Amino acid sequence: MIFGFNAAEVFQIAVEIEENGRAFYEKAMAKIEDGEVRAIFKDLAQQEVEHKRKFQELKAQLPTEAAQSTVYDPNNESALYLKMMADGHVFRTSESVDTQIAKVQDAVDALRLAMEFEKDSVIFFLSMQDATEEEKGRRFIGLLVKEEQEHLRRLALQLKKMTH
Numbered sequence: 001m002i003f004g005f006n007a008a009e010v011f012q013i014a015v016e017i018e019e020n021g022r023a024f025y026e027k028a029m030a031k032i033e034d035g036e037v038r039a040i041f042k043d044l045a046q047q048e049v050e051h052k053r054k055f056q057e058l059k060a061q062l063p064t065e066a067a068q069s070t071v072y073d074p075n076n077e078s079a080l081y082l083k084m085m086a087d088g089h090v091f092r093t094s095e096s097v098d099t100q101i102a103k104v105q106d107a108v109d110a111l112r113l114a115m116e117f118e119k120d121s122v123i124f125f126l127s128m129q130d131a132t133e134e135e136k137g138r139r140f141i142g143l144l145v146k147e148e149q150e151h152l153r154r155l156a157l158q159l160k161k162m163t164h
Contacts, residue, residue: 015055021048
């Protein structure tokens with residue numbers, strides 16, 4: 001491990017990613033006509049709001065030491081590295097949501113993009129879990145992963161139903 005990250009930093013990025021996920025699902029609903037996919041996206045948008053709230057609560061419950069740097073970092077390099085990792089996420093910014101939504105032509109496109117979002121979230125959270133040394137923070141981040149994996153499962157089942 002090059003850098004150690006604290007759980008508070010990870011939860012803040014998780015909050016931002018969940019907000020962008022909500023924006024994606026809501027904007028995608030406006031572009032697709034398939035009623036079943038629209039219903040799934042509506043539900044997932046509501047779940048992203050709930051996840052964001054949950055992640056904010058979990059961040060607030062972290063012990064003080066979970067918000068402290070886990071390594072000597074006088075140049076704030078760990079925060080910069082964390083930001084770089086997060087910036088690679090398909091929906092890290094609201095602009096990236098808008099750019100990707102513009103490419104969506106139908107429900108299958110939207111499902112594939114949603115799956116990319118959820119996969120990126122799982123990978124990001126697993127990476128951050130590995131880089132977090134504080135045990136309670138690691139457990140909390142594990143909760144993030146489980147939530148995103150469930151979304152991915154639902155989306156994959158719907159895509160399979162529509163393409164097979």
